[in-house]
């Protein structure tokens with residue numbers, strides 16, 4: 001979806017990072033706010049929406065299926081929904097660009113409507129596994145015709161009425177959970193998702209906020225049973241999207257590793273299913289303080305201040321992984337500059353994100369002088385003890401926004417800076433990233 005020509009950029013330290021910044025709206029919440037508003041009857045308003053390429057792909061798809069979606073100002077959007085059951089047959093293939101969340105959640109919505117849709121995407125998305133949503137959605141009666149390996153391009157033939165399912169998640173995935181719940185919206189009866197390992201709960205919070213009958217029960221083993229009563233009616237909402245804690249992690253790690261820095265990121269979402277990165281950085285000795293804690297749009301929010309810190313290596317417990325799954329790339333950067341060894345495990349899922357993040361982070365960090373061992377399910381990193389890394393290398397971002405931003409951050413504490421071969425993927429989630437870094441460096 002972004003421009004075909006790669007745009008290289010170099011990142012080096014210009015001294016301490018200082019100032020107060022706001023990061024764009026939460027990507028997960030932005031996608032869901034457009035999807036649910038597009039299924040409500042009447043007009044919803046969203047403010048603070050992330051206007052990145054991934055979310056714009058969701059907006060375009062919902063328009064192609066009948067919703068009216070207009071931008072009324074910066075981050076301000078107005079949506080007229082079609083009502084649950086009212087999605088129209090899209091006339092063209094739905095181009096999901098780089099966005100796995102758009103693809104998997106929309107596959108769920110289409111599955112229980114009497115329409116069919118073809119999903120296409122960029123080279124990164126076309127490598128990612130869709131079998132994990134095809135499997136539960138097939139149980140509803142929907143039909144799928146996917147490319148080899150359960151990949152895009154793929155066609156979904158939805159069914160109405162669909163059969164309600166009770167599905168136990170075999171992987172800790174908020175996208176799979178959400179796809180099944182969204183299919184349940186237009187399905188008679190009760191759709192159930194059984195979640196042994198908790199993942200981000202934005203879908204549950206927002207479905208309840210839109211007035212659906214949703215219950216969550218946690219059993220003695222800590223497994224969550226999420227039940228949604230189908231043929232739901234969604235009431236239009238006014239939604240304020242908090243800042244994305246995944247995006248905030250980049251300036252925060254940049255401040256922690258750059259001597260003399262003090263950076264505040266305001267209005268950051270602090271949903272406990274998302275804040276593992278901050279807990280782990282604190283366990284490494286990061287100086288983080290939280291102010292102005294409040295609830296915005298049903299989600300906890302705070303201002304976070306990070307000061308340059310002497311970080312120490314830690315062992316990251318694998319059960320923390322789902323609450324920091326997108327932050328491992330930049331966490332590995334922090335670990336590569338800490339004192340001592342950081343060990344991570346249980347991270348097989350990182351191999352099927354926008355890129356193989358274990359392989360690319362290991363290779364990139366080694367190329368700039370870090371001591372990294374790549375294991376099947378994690379990295380073991382021996383940090384530099386705060387000393388800048390050598391740097392000087394050119395890193396391939398491989399259509400992965402978080403790889404690009406992680407090495408831009410690493411460049412802040414390298415003797416010879418870091419070049420990223422293509423920073424254009426950053427526009428999928430954080431269009432203002434480079435401007436923000438430049439502002440903090442002044």
Ligand code: S3P
Nearest residue numbers: 028101172173174175176325326
């Ligand atoms: C997301 C869930 C996570 C995350 C992705 C966004 C979501 O993926 O990595 O960036 O919005 O539901 P998985 O559910 O595949 O772990």
